[in-house]
Amino acid sequence: MPEERTQHSEDSKGRTGPQELRGSVATFDRVEEGATAIATLSIKNHEVFESRVRDRSHVCPACGRASVHRFLYRKNGCDILRCEQCGLGRAETMGFDPESYYTSDYFSGELPDGYADYIGTENILRREFAGTVEFIRKFRASGRLLDVGCAYGFFLHEAKRFFDVSGIELAEDAAEHCRRSGLNVFTGQADETLLGRLGTSDVTVLLDVIEHLPSPRDTIALLVNHLDPGGIIVITTGDFGSLYSRVAGAHWRLMTPPQHLWFFSQASMQAMATSLGLEVEHLDHPWKVVPLSLISFQLTRMSGLRSKRIAISNRLGLPVNLFDAMRVVLRKPSR
Numbered sequence: 190m191p192e193e194r195t196q197h198s199e200d201s202k203g204r205t206g207p208q209e210l211r212g213s214v215a216t217f218d219r220v221e222e223g224a225t226a227i228a229t230l231s232i233k234n235h236e237v238f239e240s241r242v243r244d245r246s247h248v249c250p251a252c253g254r255a256s257v258h259r260f261l262y263r264k265n266g267c268d269i270l271r272c273e274q275c276g277l278g279r280a281e282t283m284g285f286d287p288e289s290y291y292t293s294d295y296f297s298g299e300l301p302d303g304y305a306d307y308i309g310t311e312n313i314l315r316r317e318f319a320g321t322v323e324f325i326r327k328f329r330a331s332g333r334l335l336d337v338g339c340a341y342g343f344f345l346h347e348a349k350r351f352f353d354v355s356g357i358e359l360a361e362d363a364a365e366h367c368r369r370s371g372l373n374v375f376t377g378q379a380d381e382t383l384l385g386r387l388g389t390s391d392v393t394v395l396l397d398v399i400e401h402l403p404s405p406r407d408t409i410a411l412l413v414n415h416l417d418p419g420g421i422i423v424i425t426t427g428d429f430g431s432l433y434s435r436v437a438g439a440h441w442r443l444m445t446p447p448q449h450l451w452f453f454s455q456a457s458m459q460a461m462a463t464s465l466g467l468e469v470e471h472l473d474h475p476w477k478v479v480p481l482s483l484i485s486f487q488l489t490r491m492s493g494l495r496s497k498r499i500a501i502s503n504r505l506g507l508p509v510n511l512f513d514a515m516r517v518v519l520r521k522p523s524r
């Protein structure tokens with residue numbers, strides 16, 4: 190059998206001949222079954238054509254190259270595109286302002302894509318963060334540690350048993366909460382001014398933060414400049430190349446633009462590291478203890494319902510691994 194897909198049909202004058210199914214030009218007038226098949230094919234080809242039209246060129250913040258970005262789908266009014274070079278996903282947003290979004294509402298269940306009750310789940314989060322600190326100490330046992338996007342400081346409180354810690358947080362309420370608990374935390378974005386005041390660090394962590402940054406490459410490059418040689422950057426984020434992400438498409442639990450703007454895969458993480466002169470020292474998909482209230486909150490959101498209040502205890506947590514989130518350790522070479 191030849192590989193080429195051809196179909197025999199009669200034209201309007203009754204002549205029979207092979208007709209290549211190349212696009213929406215193929216038509217069937219008489220054979221109804223065939224007409225349905227062709228119509229379906231036409232729509233499909235039309236969709237492919239449509240999405241090709243919506244492809245566009247961007248400079249990718251992961252691989253750093255100007256490349257074609259394939260249009261995948263629309264979600265929450267944002268176009269989702271993927272870099273052809275490295276696989277990084279990007280959400281194109283219209284006028285999203287992070288400063289007005291990341292307020293206390295984001296952490297207290299007032300926004301559908303935020304946290305159910307961040308402060309209420311402190312015990313579970315701190316147990317989880319204690320595990321993260323243990324993990325980090327395999328790569329760097331002590332020194333100065335900076336947490337970018339430190340929220341209410343739960344991670345910093347676990348880390349300060351071994352490290353000299355400081356943090357940066359955009360949400361004023363959260364940053365203030367940190368300072369009241371005795372932590373050295375600045376309000377704002379990780380820019381040159383703030384990092385200049387903080388000095389260099391041995392360990393920089395971004396826990397579920399990189400996907401929110403307006404310019405992740407610029408931010409990571411700045412953080413690399415303020416990292417001591419031999420120091421590490423620890424990043425946790427979703428894995429856009431994971432099975433769950435690929436199967437679920439627009440319905441993936443972490444596909445939540447405009448809060449999530451970037452969707453890294455292992456390849457795009459590797460590309461970013463290499464192009465910024467970092468080495469990928471470790472990459473895995475860790476198990477995580479997740480508060481039951483957050484699981485319920487996310488399930489409610491995905492089912493399209495709006496939950497009033499979460500009745501399930503904040504003290505309960507479940508070990509979860511959908512293998513769609515990764516933990517990466519990047520090392521700045523010591524020279």
Ligand SMILES: [Zn+2]
Binds near residue numbers: 250251273276277457
């Ligand atoms: Zn790329």
